[in-house]
Amino acid sequence: MTGFFHVAVAVLSLLSVGQSAPVSSCESLIQPLEIQGREQLLGKWTYLAESTNIPGSNFLTKMFVETAWxxxxxxxxxxxxxxxxxxxxxxRCFTLIIKMTLENNTLSMLKPFTTSTVLLNTGCPDCLVSYSKYTIGGSTYSGIQLASMRNKVTAAELEEFTKQVECLNLTPPTLLEPEKGFCPDGSSSQETTTIDLTSFSDDMASKVINLFAKMINSEGGLKRLTEMISSAIGGLKEN
Structure with a gap:
């Protein structure tokens, strides 16, 4: 799940894997991998970088998201x-549990919005490079994300991912900052407040997504969304 969705849901609701040799050509870099089975996906992954063409998503991720796993x-x-x-x-920590199905090398999700995801070729031995298409508010977008079982990848591995982003004609990736620390594995922590977004009803999630879609596609919408987020941050810090 990309960073933009967590930002949108958290704020608006409060207000209302491949292992191949290094590759360099675009043809190889954006070649989908064959997923042998769901066992290939299981485990804990640290999200390190992403880029999407959803208006404002890279900006929102860079501005507000610290780390994610x-x-x-x-x-x-x-x-x-x-x-x-x-x-x-x-x-604070925001959690969300989703279910996806694997069929014909594609991971599919219907809620909270329609998503189809494939894995792309990568020379990183313990990484997932996922390329997704999202349908939000009647519009279709795309994005790519780098996740690893490590909290940090090498400069060469990050350079390869950046090249993949370029090959897909997306904007330079937004990098998360592992040194800022991660949310705990459990649902609660004495040091960090955790907010579970999973419990939102399907109707509420649909309303949030539709509102987000309208805002990012309207003139001045990103500015208004940023102001709402900044206002919400102030409210969170006071509590």
Whole structure:
């Protein structure tokens, strides 16, 4: 789950894997990988960088998101996975649990918005490079994300990901900052307040997504959204 969604849901609701040799050509860099099975995806992953063409998403991620991690486990249904995403923003933790299905090398999600994801070729031995297409408010966007089982990748691995972003004609990636620390694995911490976004009803999630879509596609919408987020941060710090 990309950073923009956590920012949008958290603020608006409060207000209302491949292992191949290094590659360099665009043809190789954006080649989808064959996913042998969901076991290839299981584990805990640190999100390190991302880029999308969703208006304002890179800006919002860079401005407000500190660190993020996710843990993928097998669901009861065959070919399905559960993913818990934990993201640190405003000195607090926001979590979201989603379910995705794996079929024909594609991970699909219907809620809170429609997403299809494939993995791209990478020379990083313990990384997932995911390329996704999102349908939000009737518009289709795309994005790429780098996750690793380590909290930091090498300069060469990051350079390869940056090249993949360029090959997909996306803006330079936004880098997260592991040195700022991560949210705890548990649902609560004496040091960090955790807000679970999973409990929002489907109706509420739909309203938030529609509002987000309208704002990012309207003139001055990003500015208004940024102001709302800044105002919410002030409220969070006072509590």
């Amino acid at each position: 996710g843990e993928i486990t097998a669901a009861n249904e065959s070919g399905a996975i559960n993913a818990i995403h934990s993201q640190k923003m405003f000195g």
